[in-house]
Amino acid sequence: MESGSVTTPFGRRAMTLGMLASQQIAETIEPGTTRNKWKLFRAICEARPALGVTDRALNVLDALLTFYPDNELSEDRGLIVFPSNAQLSIRAKGMTAATLRRHLAGLVEAGLIVRKDSANGKRYARRDRAGAVSEAFGFSLAPLLARAAEIEALAAQAVADRELMRITRERLTICRRDVAKLISAALDEGAAGDWEKITCIFREIVARLPRAPGIEHLTSVLDDMSLLREEVVNQLEMWTKTQKMHSNESQIERHIQNSKPESTYELEPSFETKQGAKSADRFGQPSGQIASENEISNSAGDAGGGKKLTRRPIGEGGAMKSFPLGMVLQACPDISDYGPGGQITNWRDLMTAAVVVRSMLGVSPSAYEAACAAMGPENAATVIACILERGGHINSAGGYLRDLTRRTEAGEFAIGPMLMSLVRANSSIRRKAG
Numbered sequence: 001m002e003s004g005s006v007t008t009p010f011g012r013r014a015m016t017l018g019m020l021a022s023q024q025i026a027e028t029i030e031p032g033t034t035r036n037k038w039k040l041f042r043a044i045c046e047a048r049p050a051l052g053v054t055d056r057a058l059n060v061l062d063a064l065l066t067f068y069p070d071n072e073l074s075e076d077r078g079l080i081v082f083p084s085n086a087q088l089s090i091r092a093k094g095m096t097a098a099t100l101r102r103h104l105a106g107l108v109e110a111g112l113i114v115r116k117d118s119a120n121g122k123r124y125a126r127r128d129r130a131g132a133v134s135e136a137f138g139f140s141l142a143p144l145l146a147r148a149a150e151i152e153a154l155a156a157q158a159v160a161d162r163e164l165m166r167i168t169r170e171r172l173t174i175c176r177r178d179v180a181k182l183i184s185a186a187l188d189e190g191a192a193g194d195w196e197k198i199t200c201i202f203r204e205i206v207a208r209l210p211r212a213p214g215i216e217h218l219t220s221v222l223d224d225m226s227l228l229r230e231e232v233v234n235q236l237e238m239w240t241k242t243q244k245m246h247s248n249e250s251q252i253e254r255h256i257q258n259s260k261p262e263s264t265y266e267l268e269p270s271f272e273t274k275q276g277a278k279s280a281d282r283f284g285q286p287s288g289q290i291a292s293e294n295e296i297s298n299s300a301g302d303a304g305g306g307k308k309l310t311r312r313p314i315g316e317g318g319a320m321k322s323f324p325l326g327m328v329l330q331a332c333p334d335i336s337d338y339g340p341g342g343q344i345t346n347w348r349d350l351m352t353a354a355v356v357v358r359s360m361l362g363v364s365p366s367a368y369e370a371a372c373a374a375m376g377p378e379n380a381a382t383v384i385a386c387i388l389e390r391g392g393h394i395n396s397a398g399g400y401l402r403d404l405t406r407r408t409e410a411g412e413f414a415i416g417p418m419l420m421s422l423v424r425a426n427s428s429i430r431r432k433a434g
Helices: 019-027 037-046 055-064 086-092 096-111 142-146 147-191 195-207 215-251 293-303 325-331 332-339 347-361 363-373 379-388 397-409 417-431
Strands: 034-036 073-075 113-118 124-127 135-139
Touching: 019 124, 034 037, 034 142, 037 055, 037 073, 037 142, 055 086, 055 096, 073 142, 086 096, 086 363, 124 215, 147 195, 147 215, 195 215, 325 332, 325 347, 325 379, 325 417, 332 347, 332 379, 347 363, 347 379, 363 397, 379 397, 379 417
Parallel strands: none
Antiparallel strands: 034 073, 113 135, 124 135
8 A cells, every 4th residue: 555545435335534544554564564474364363352353254354365475464565455256255165245245344344454446446456567566456454464463462362361261260160179079078077067058158159150251250259269168178177187186085095084183293103214215305404404314213212102113114015104194284384274274184184285285386297196106195295295394495396396206216215304304493493483
């Protein structure tokens, strides 16, 4: 198209400002701009909704492009094609003349092609003596080249939106399936919770989806469904932990049912420690404050009316024997604050408090379960109480507990020195306070 020229349609077709704007855009092609016509056509197909053209109109555009002799659209080679309606209908897969005219008008209105009509409305080209086209009348493809960057950007955005829609649909499908199956599992297993209410919420969220949802609808529903899934998972995890704790309690029920509250100052004259085991603990106490094995034996002998203790190595008579509850509470008074009602009256209360403190100190369930298996539930709870008492001197409670578990399994750890150290420390504090 010649710079500055304006063409009006032939016959009764009216000129519009939209046509004028398209012609002006067609004149803004940057020098040297070229595009592969079929790649550009694929981009137009991707951006079809944004460009406002129908799929049948794209069939007509495809047919028009077949009349352009080169694969590369270039202003230097001319951008006007001039097929007759009969030829265009054949390449448009037999489209009728009336339908063809309607879709050609749609392409012009969308600003993808521009009409350059001759005086009599015919489409043809004039050639010079060398056979080159000097002037042509038909349809100009110049708007495609002028808007190539815009079309490619629209196509990229359309691809991104479609991918986002696909991913969001997949995530919603998975999330919806998770919630439905988790609720079903909770009902089948008899898990505690208001599952009827949760089911109603689930159905309300699903009902908000229209038949043909957009990305806004999908995103909103996915957010709410994700929150519901998180709530369901949290409830089931809490219930599972409770069941596991009850299971552990039932396994040691025979030990607990015979336990009676002891006086906080009662010391049982029977300690067990491994012959030659290491007596130094890691609570940061000076060596003078850590009871040796002989000191433990002498203290126990005094408490037992002068009777000397008989020590058995750990592991030769079963698991480590637990110390009196009174001694544990004397050494670790802080643990009482976490018992039921703020007090501890039996071993069950101590183990319940230990579970709470374990979570507070950041000790993982697996580390605590390993300690229970190696030491026994009572001794594991006692160690947790000791860690709480001297928490300010321990950087990692979980790592410390795992180390004690390993030492217990190797027969190198005894709780006695740890408790005696804390008993002495607390007795010293009480004397100073008094």
